[in-house]
Amino acid sequence: SYVLTQPPSVSVAPGKTARIACGGNNIGSKNVHWYQLKPGQAPVLVISYDSDRPSGIPERFSASNSGNTATLTISRVEAGDEADYYCQVWDSTSDHFVFGTGTKVTVL
Amino acid sequence: EVQLVESGGGLVQPGGSLRLSCAASGFTFSSYWMTWVRQAPGKGLEWVASIKQDGSEKYFMDSVKGRLIISRDSAKNSLYMQMNSLRAEDTAMYYCARGGEYGSSPFDYWGQGTLVTVSS
Numbered sequence: 408s409y410v411l412t413q414p415p416s417v418s419v420a421p422g423k424t425a426r427i428a429c430g431g432n433n434i435g436s437k438n439v440h441w442y443q444l445k446p447g448q449a450p451v452l453v454i455s456y457d458s459d460r461p462s463g464i465p466e467r468f469s470a471s472n473s474g475n476t477a478t479l480t481i482s483r484v485e486a487g488d489e490a491d492y493y494c495q496v497w498d499s500t501s502d503h504f505v506f507g508t509g510t511k512v513t514v515l
Numbered sequence: 516e517v518q519l520v521e522s523g524g525g526l527v528q529p530g531g532s533l534r535l536s537c538a539a540s541g542f543t544f545s546s547y548w549m550t551w552v553r554q555a556p557g558k559g560l561e562w563v564a565s566i567k568q569d570g571s572e573k574y575f576m577d578s579v580k581g582r583l584i585i586s587r588d589s590a591k592n593s594l595y596m597q598m599n600s601l602r603a604e605d606t607a608m609y610y611c612a613r614g615g616e617y618g619s620s621p622f623d624y625w626g627q628g629t630l631v632t633v634s635s
Contacts, residue, residue, distance in 0.1 A: 440621035444560070449519075449625040450552075450610065461623060493560050497619035502574050504550075504562035 409498040411507035418513045419484045427510045429477040429494035437496040439477040441470060444491045444509075453492075454479060481512070489514045517541040517624045519611045524629030531601050535629060537594040537611030542624075545569075545589040548614030550622055551596050553607035553631075563609070564596065565618060572618065578604075601633045 412430040419425040429439065441454040453464050457472040467482045481488055494507035523535040535551070551563040564575045564585040573585055584597040594611055608630050612622035 438619070438621075442560070442622075444554075449627050450560070450612075450622075451625070452621055452623050455621045455623070491559075495560075495562075495621065499619070502618075503576060504565070506552075506560040506562060509559040 408501060408503070409496070409505050411494055411496065411505055413492075413494060413507040413510045415508070416511045416513065418515055419481075420515045421484055421486060423484055425481040425484050425488070425512055427479040427481075427492050427494075427512070429479070429507045430475055431477075431496065431505075432475060434475055434477050434496065435473045437472075437498075439470070439472045440495045441468075441479045442493045442495065444493065445489075450493075484512075484514055486514050488512060517613065519613065519624055519626035521609065521611050521626045521629035524609065524631045526632045526634065527601055528635050529602060529633055531633070533598045533601065533631060535596040535598065535609055535611075535631070537626060539592045539594065539611075539613070542613070544587075544592040546616070548616075548618055548620060549587060549594045550612045550614050551585065551594075552610045552612055552622070552625075553605075554610070554628075555604070555607040558607075561607070565614060566594070567618065574618065598631070601631075603633050605631060606633045607631060 444450045454470040470479045518540045520538045550565040566585045582600045608628040610628045611626040613624040614620045
């Protein structure tokens with residue numbers, strides 16, 4: 408089965424840039440989506456189709472996807488960005504959705 | 516405004532059954548794939564099952580096949596999941612999520628979740 412690997416945690420100072428990697432075999436050939444999950448809240452789609460920002464998502468959120476790694480970038484990090492972030496793809500081989508292992512972003 | 520409201524969670528013994536519901540509003544329910552996603556305590560997100568607009572196609576994660584049944588009722592704008600032969604490892608927060616036109620579409624709206632605890 409297809410596996411997506413993320414670093415367990417990323418720490419960043421306010422105003423700096425956080426980058427979250429999502430590794431998968433030839434992930435660049437797939438559409439990658441990113442979700443933000445805060446405690447007690449519904450998950451939020453922050454990036455779809457590799458780099459598209461849904462309505463209402465700040466421009467500080469951007470992403471790219473190439474080769475074996477997709478990357479979510481959060482620029483000018485704010486305290487409110489502290490959350491767990493998950494990448495996701497559709498694996499057409501198995502007709503399954505796959506989520507990454509998740510990354511906890513801590514704002515110092 | 517799109518809203519998804521889950522209900523039906525609770526405490527159930529191993530081997531027991533539970534039926535989750537998700538009430539949808541604010542959009543044309545019959546035009547979207549719908550999905551259940553879960554998160555076990557201290558664990559990550561895990562896709563569980565998805566169902567096509569007309570219910571003609573359904574996809575399940577391997578460990579729930581034959582035990583969890585996804586269904587929908589467009590007349591009631593509702594998504595369901597019948598959970599049978601429940602195991603301790605099914606303990607999780609279960610989220611209802613809206614997909615898109617295609618089965619592979621991302622989930623653009625989510626509910627707040629309903630908690631299922633499987634324990635004796």
